[in-house]
Amino acid sequence: VSKPPTLADVARHAGVHTATASRALNPATRDLLNAKTVRRVVSAAAALGYAPNAIARALRTARTRSVGVLIPDLTNPIFPPMVRGIVEALRDDSHTALLADTDNDDGKEADAVAALQERHVDGLLVATARRRHPLLQQLLATVPIVGISRTLESPPMAAVVADDAAGITDAFSHLRDLGHRRIGHLAGPHDMSTGMDRARAFSYCASSAGIGDWCPVIECDRYTREAGARAMDRLIADHPRLTAVIAGNDLIALGAIEALRRSGRRCPEDVSVVGFNDMPYLDLMTPPLTTVRVSHYDLGFEAARMLVEMLRRPGASRRLVLPTQLIVRSSTAAAPASTARPKAARSGQPSSSRRR
Amino acid sequence: VSKPPTLADVARHAGVHTATASRALNPATRDLLNAKTVRRVVSAAAALGYAPNAIARALRTARTRSVGVLIPDLTNPIFPPMVRGIVEALRDDSHTALLADTDNDDGKEADAVAALQERHVDGLLVATARRRHPLLQQLLATVPIVGISRTLESPPMAAVVADDAAGITDAFSHLRDLGHRRIGHLAGPHDMSTGMDRARAFSYCASSAGIGDWCPVIECDRYTREAGARAMDRLIADHPRLTAVIAGNDLIALGAIEALRRSGRRCPEDVSVVGFNDMPYLDLMTPPLTTVRVSHYDLGFEAARMLVEMLRRPGASRRLVLPTQLIVRSSTAAAPASTARPKAARSGQPSSSRRR
DNA sequence: CTGAAAGCGCTTACAG
DNA sequence: CTGAAAGCGCTTACAG
Numbered sequence: 001v002s003k004p005p006t007l008a009d010v011a012r013h014a015g016v017h018t019a020t021a022s023r024a025l026n027p028a029t030r031d032l033l034n035a036k037t038v039r040r041v042v043s044a045a046a047a048l049g050y051a052p053n054a055i056a057r058a059l060r061t062a063r064t065r066s067v068g069v070l071i072p073d074l075t076n077p078i079f080p081p082m083v084r085g086i087v088e089a090l091r092d093d094s095h096t097a098l099l100a101d102t103d104n105d106d107g108k109e110a111d112a113v114a115a116l117q118e119r120h121v122d123g124l125l126v127a128t129a130r131r132r133h134p135l136l137q138q139l140l141a142t143v144p145i146v147g148i149s150r151t152l153e154s155p156p157m158a159a160v161v162a163d164d165a166a167g168i169t170d171a172f173s174h175l176r177d178l179g180h181r182r183i184g185h186l187a188g189p190h191d192m193s194t195g196m197d198r199a200r201a202f203s204y205c206a207s208s209a210g211i212g213d214w215c216p217v218i219e220c221d222r223y224t225r226e227a228g229a230r231a232m233d234r235l236i237a238d239h240p241r242l243t244a245v246i247a248g249n250d251l252i253a254l255g256a257i258e259a260l261r262r263s264g265r266r267c268p269e270d271v272s273v274v275g276f277n278d279m280p281y282l283d284l285m286t287p288p289l290t291t292v293r294v295s296h297y298d299l300g301f302e303a304a305r306m307l308v309e310m311l312r313r314p315g316a317s318r319r320l321v322l323p324t325q326l327i328v329r330s331s332t333a334a335a336p337a338s339t340a341r342p343k344a345a346r347s348g349q350p351s352s353s354r355r356r
Numbered sequence: 357v358s359k360p361p362t363l364a365d366v367a368r369h370a371g372v373h374t375a376t377a378s379r380a381l382n383p384a385t386r387d388l389l390n391a392k393t394v395r396r397v398v399s400a401a402a403a404l405g406y407a408p409n410a411i412a413r414a415l416r417t418a419r420t421r422s423v424g425v426l427i428p429d430l431t432n433p434i435f436p437p438m439v440r441g442i443v444e445a446l447r448d449d450s451h452t453a454l455l456a457d458t459d460n461d462d463g464k465e466a467d468a469v470a471a472l473q474e475r476h477v478d479g480l481l482v483a484t485a486r487r488r489h490p491l492l493q494q495l496l497a498t499v500p501i502v503g504i505s506r507t508l509e510s511p512p513m514a515a516v517v518a519d520d521a522a523g524i525t526d527a528f529s530h531l532r533d534l535g536h537r538r539i540g541h542l543a544g545p546h547d548m549s550t551g552m553d554r555a556r557a558f559s560y561c562a563s564s565a566g567i568g569d570w571c572p573v574i575e576c577d578r579y580t581r582e583a584g585a586r587a588m589d590r591l592i593a594d595h596p597r598l599t600a601v602i603a604g605n606d607l608i609a610l611g612a613i614e615a616l617r618r619s620g621r622r623c624p625e626d627v628s629v630v631g632f633n634d635m636p637y638l639d640l641m642t643p644p645l646t647t648v649r650v651s652h653y654d655l656g657f658e659a660a661r662m663l664v665e666m667l668r669r670p671g672a673s674r675r676l677v678l679p680t681q682l683i684v685r686s687s688t689a690a691a692p693a694s695t696a697r698p699k700a701a702r703s704g705q706p707s708s709s710r711r712r
Numbered sequence: 713c714t715g716a717a718a719g720c721g722c723t724t725a726c727a728g
Numbered sequence: 729c730t731g732a733a734a735g736c737g738c739t740t741a742c743a744g
Contacts, residue, residue, distance in 0.1 A: 019715065020714055029739095055415050055476050059719095060737080061738085066454075079436070087456065096471060097454070097455050098455075099443060101440050101443050101444070118409070374731095388729070388730090389729065412721035413723075414722090417724095417736085
């Protein structure tokens with residue numbers, strides 16, 4: 001098991017100086033050289049099976065061609081496709097991903113960032129952003145960062161996100177078309193941009209439709225089935241006449257369906273449920289979940305491309321918004337007849353006049 | 357945005373030579389130094405916020421403290437927990453994971469390996485092994501490798517795997533206890549150790565029980581729902597009287613259930629189905645799948661620990677086998693009465709005497 | 713068009 | 729107990 005050949009070996013083999021060998025092997029400097037010299041070096045390199053030492057190159061050029069990837073919890077099924085997209089895009093630009101799973105823990109995230117900085121990653125791809133995120137906000141001045149899916153409230157950060165507002169609007173219209181008028185929103189955590197943006201879009205849809213007073217929003221403290229179930233329990237208790245629910249994401253929707261079932265309500269006969277993300281295997285569940293599809297692969301792919309682009313030529317931080325698509329399955333159905341035309345508002349419920 | 361402090365900065369600040377600063381900051385050499393000197397250096401480092409440059413250190417020591425991770429398809433739900441386990445264990449030993457998704461493609465895998473080698477990873481964690489795998493078999497002589505879940509047929513490779521045989525045995529016994537006598541196996545690809553080992557265990561169980569002739573094995577060409585459905589279609593056609601099926605993994609089981617449904621058979625009333633792996637969200641599907649649980653987190657965690665251990669002190673390649681656990685849900689039920697006592701074998705079906 | 717030299721930031725025999 | 733020096737494998741101004 002001999003050591004791999006170095007540039008010096010290649011140079012000796014080709015009968016040139018290492019500097020010349022270096023130039024011959026670098027496409028950017030290749031044309032400074034005599035074509036014959038280049039050929040000699042290239043074939044020497046091939047003969048020896050030479051591969052440049054990325055570590056040495058990195059030390060010299062202060063560019064590691066590696067980027068850190070911060071994922072809150074790889075076990076959440078939206079992240080694997082995102083990571084695939086990232087890795088694929090980075091590969092296209094011969095960069096490498098250093099993966100860190102922060103386990104939704106600020107301490108672990110800080111440790112991970114420190115480790116990535118010691119390794120001198122050229123930039124960071126972060127799917128862990130909260131709207132206020134001291135660590136990220138401070139890092140922003142130090143290293144190129146692109147947010148994925150979630151972003152900071154301020155300062156502006158380069159990011160690739162889904163069109164949350166459009167997705168919610170589509171979901172809301174779908175439920176309206178089915179005759180629903182009492183629609184709840186199990187919002188994602190408000191300290192995340194996705195949770196907040198979707199909740200805002202929901203409220204806007206509800207008030208635009210003139211049914212704002214019948215459309216309560218309740219915040220889940222996490223994007224999990226458990227949090228979704230707990231929130232659904234409260235929502236049922238406070239608003240027993242709801243006929244539909246838009247969840248902040250699919251996990252919350254799944255929890256909501258469980259809570260509904262426990263309370264003796266059927267989905268979709270009694271209550272329709274819409275999710276968000278279209279995570280894998282949703283089609284196999286009962287009922288198959290109607291949801292808003294987001295291509296997490298594309299989110300990851302585009303974010304990685306954006307970061308590489310920023311590394312190449314630093315510029316103003318950009319923001320890319322990717323489209324969503326409503327996927328109608330079987331967790332949504334026409335509003336139950338009894339509530340399709342709401343009776344007089346119960347006491348304690350504000351009455352409201354519908355426009356149009 | 358000033359450059360991060362170097363060891364030279366720390367040394368200057370502490371009034372010592374860089375060599376001394378280096379020794380003071382390294383736990384292994386710290387005790388060669390005057391305690392007062394160590395303190396001066398340490399506080400200088402803290403004051404400056406010094407963090408060692410991992411790239412420079414790697415170039416000098418020829419150890420990058422990074423390992424490459426080869427995953428065939430992160431989108432397969434067994435891999436995210438495995439990667440989490442890997443990342444977690446590596447973090448404990450201050451190593452970093454360079455993640456590559458090979459997309460089940462030999463070409464991409466070769467590219468990924470080349471990229472990892474240029475980056476001089478200290479070792480490889482591979483979840484992509486096939487029983488015969490030229491690239492891996494050749495690499496084995498070059499770099500420390502630990503296989504995860506899947507392994508080579510030869511030469512021996514360090515690996516952490518699940519106890520496939522025990523898992524299959526438990527599944528088989530469970531079906532026998534439910535009165536099944538005609539049990540099929542939708543085997544995983546035979547070019548993977550998991551596919552082969554499980555198929556072998558199945559055949560052994562069947563012949564030990566004296567029902568080998570009634571227990572057909574059919575090979576799926578991939579670990580996917582589609583392949584599982586296709587194989588199930590063939591199995592139904594060839595062996596219409598089967599009452600139970602053990603699938604090579606959960607994805608195959610899911611495909612099998614779809615195929616069963618399309619053929620007008622109910623699961624579990626007509627045909628019981630057992631999966632393998634206990635991937636996430638199985639409990640939400642209809643019917644909730646009975647399966648053999650493997651802790652992929654542990655597989656990843658232990659494999660990473662084993663690799664780090666091998667890096668520390670090279671030794672004979674080890675093999676760690678992790679236990680499995682049968683998880684009984686609702687896709688298995690008592691064998692239908694009509695077939696619980698098989699009638700005389702149909703023509704073309706070999707007859708067989710049962711022992712015991 | 714090519715060579716000689718310096719240096720990226722560390723660690724570690726070798727002296728003293 | 730500490731310093732001076734060399735060197736890991738590259739790239740890139742600087743000469744010629």
